[in-house]
Amino acid sequence: MFFRSFFDENLAHMSYLVGCQKTGEAIVIDPARSIESYLKTAKRERLKIVAVAETHIHADFLSGSREIAKHCGATVYVSDEGDENWKYHQVEGVNYTLLTDNCIFKVGHIEFQVMHTAGHTPESISFVLTDIGGGSSHPMGIFTGDFVFVGEIGRPDLLEKAAGVRGSAATGARQMFESVQKFKQLPDFLQVWPAHGAGSACGKSLGAVPMSTVGYEKLNNWALLEENEEKFVETLLSGQSTPPNYFSMMKKLNKIGPPVVNEADITGLETVDEMERFEANTILLDTRRAAEFAKAHCKGAINIPFNQTFTNWAGELIGYEQDIILIAMENKLKAIMESLASIGLDRVVAFIEPSVVLATEKDPESYGEVNVQQLQDILNDDDYYLIDVRNQSEWDAGKIEGATHKPLSQLVNLLDDLPKGKTYLVQCQSGVRSAIATSLMQANGYKDVKNVKGGYIAWKKEKFPVNV
Template structure:
């Protein structure tokens, strides 16, 4: 028997590849299925089942393409109602893969169809659980995503999740390995550990959600500090439930090089958003006016989903040459399939064609320290928890994920400085503000981490944050 966790850092997502003898199962596959097909061919095994723990909100699963390419059926837990052919399992139903068995444990609460898959090895020993978004390491799945679909409140769903954990998970052996669908950085929970595998016994000891004295306490603690989910989540759920275009088709359409003249015309004709995926260090020196910068080397896909929101909005890409396929793949993971093409030759081709360009004023932390005064206006775009832990005195906190709410209220008549933790998010914010005509600001390279190292600016006392959001 072999269990492989296939972890994707930018989504903080774990898919699982399980082999026994000449058969395999895959749990919660990502949109691009070639890595799974390569593994199946290398191991000379047949994919017998594709298990989905629930209808995912934060990414588009590869279940449909994988099923079409292998013939393997898709399996969901009880109450799931996908708009395509699938096996809807019963609670406690057993599926055999080679000499091992997968037992379905219906664990509603995160969503009503959410299920945990219990692996029973060739000796009949309960060995591992694949918990999806029911149980994370250090946390449990947020119970507020399925409210509209169920006509239940988040309190109702939290109570259902409590019962699922108490009835189905807690009675299992401490020695069982826990394989969750997500880790730290995912918006599907608020307090996840950086580790991606643990024993159930350790989670029983250390996971705050599993150590509440009663249901009422559990509901209160799980809901406490829960921020609004990203707005693209509902669109991803719809795609996972109703279906989507094959990634092969999406790739063929998006991998379309467009020269500068046609790129400009296409942007005007279609109203496409120009997404520049270069790093902040290159973007600020020159970019196409009104383009938005979300660097590929970062939490690219989640930020695209959070800030652009509408998965159907047409996109035109400006990339580092050679990264076009990776960009389109990562966009597809969160459902952004409507890529109309990319700028042939990258930004240099645009500049060489004599087209209009724009810039963002960026300074180093040392330069910021020199320009700083007590009356300086500073906007910190980090999360509230980061800001609360420590920040520059008198700085305003305006989290990047809510920029659509606060951008238009900015007073552009007075200069301000803009920073995040390391420069990735602040350049995203800078590009968005610039696209709204807000230009009287300076972005600080290296963010708060660099600013603090100068030792020259007044900051609040550090406060350890026990929970992140």
Template structure:
């Protein structure tokens, strides 16, 4: 039994392929399925199954496309209420994959319809736990109150997670390998490890969820201090429940304009220094130059599902990669165009006099756009106003304009976005980005 883990770092997402005796199953695939096809080709394997552990909130899955292009059967819990062709895969059910056997456990808690896949072959056991059991943590229970076919309140799901952790893994061996759908950096949990896999024995020893505790203690810990929920999460649950469109067809419809212009909402993906030297009005600087940047998360947190927008890229050669990144969260359908700039009639961002700010911070309105959980660790400036980035477009009217505004986060990436949002919304007030100089104040 061959197991391959695929990682998409910006969303801290792990997907998997299992091969046994010429047959392959794909688990929780990301939007572009080509890497799975390539892996099957390299191992002379036929893709016969694609399995969803649940309808994911933070990325769009290619399960329907894989089914249409390979003929593979889609398996998921019947509780999901899927609108695409599929076979039920719930507790008591099994799939024969070559010489391996895949069994389902119903493991609700992150969602009501979550399953864990138990793969057995070659004298080893592997658990594909989706967003139920992470390395060092369990999945958050507060994402299904307003999305998906089966909604549930966070208290109910937290109690389900307690029952799952205390009962569902009991009869599995300590040596069983644990392969989750996410790692550190994902917003589907709060304390995920940097490790990409573990064993059930190690989790029983080191994961807080397996410690001896009452249901009330477990639930209180699980519900406490979960990170913010990006705007696009519920939207992605619905896309995954219905099955996403073929990726190639979806992005083919997006217009590209070399040296274009627009006065509508713009997401400018260029580096912050380039953006500050010149950009179009109504531009939000959500950088996508780094392959590891959290572009998808912040695109889906700042721009609302179904809200139309345009993208600015630095060079035409970036077109394919940016379209694929936008499609990771299903936003290609609301993308009106991708453009490059001609360098004329652009706006410049104001540059902060760092010495003056350091010596006279009271001359400025300081806006801290870090998340609420970060604020609990303390402020960098006592006078700073808290306006988390994911809420900034809605809360901007509450920010006074009698002084110049200085925006900061924890490292600089988010403050580029935050300062550009306020620059667009408060055109009569000077807005500065503290950027990486925040390091001087820690």
């Protein structure tokens, strides 16, 4: 049997290619939208991708199942569990098989048994793999999707918070308790292959280790150790962060079926040097490092540096109805566009090199920084106004006295509440998100704004007072 995992750092997403080397057939589990890496690996290993399977309707990335089905003629295996509100429609127009609890399907001499593991979502399923072709009658591992992670389990509140299904969080938590009891009956030696690692918003505190075993999770995962259902539900629902804004769109697109990439016009971009040619609904996205952007940038641009958090913040801050002009180096363009496409932001209409922007901009903007020592000196000065853009749980854990809380994901909608005629100081945990927020404020007309270098971490390190 051939087994290969793929990790997308931007989304903390794990997907898998499993092949039967005797028949040359292969399957991809929970594929990303960009399928090039699966195709290359399969070709190199002389495998033909004949199937693709999903553990559930994902909320944090755009599925590549339709892409693989169209490109490879593969059969799509998806859940038929859950209520009528969460049935797959993306399978229309491709070969598909609907799965329920205890169903078995095979790819070559590899067997997959379906286990309904509701909780994260009603339709969630897991796949127990047995390598029959390798001579085993015992299962090797389980693909758990967003059900069991390393050291954690999936959050049950996304349907309520991201899709607006009232009451589904509590129901999902109780379903998760039942699913965990089923999981605990599996053999200890079974390997656990989840769909996410550390950095994903699909659970509270996911481990950075890519895989585990059932036995290890029984000994170390709080959810498998908790026997009291009421306490389990309370613990699981407490402290869950607000899901990113784009999750609701991902749920919708993965349910109805995303366009395949070659149907979405994301290639053949135009190179531009006249910003005024484009409509007001166009967003100018500068992907340079924050330090470079701070020194000089085009008026109206927002800055989301192309790093590990790029995809998340692009999904938070860019509307799906907006066209996008990228300010980026051409050698990074393909990777940036793939990251945007991974969450369905396909409306990239043009790009411009940073050097061209700065050469043609008559009066480029910039912004400055203050360190926490300077912040302490001016904190009580009425000419300054401190804005904390961290999330709610960070704010609740401790804050700088005098700060006003305006989370980055909601900042643009809250700008009208700001007092006029101030110098705005923007602060987050470390200075990274506040740099993005500073660019957003300038793009929306608030020009006298500075980033607080080092953020709340630097403030606490100096032992300056905080409010809890």
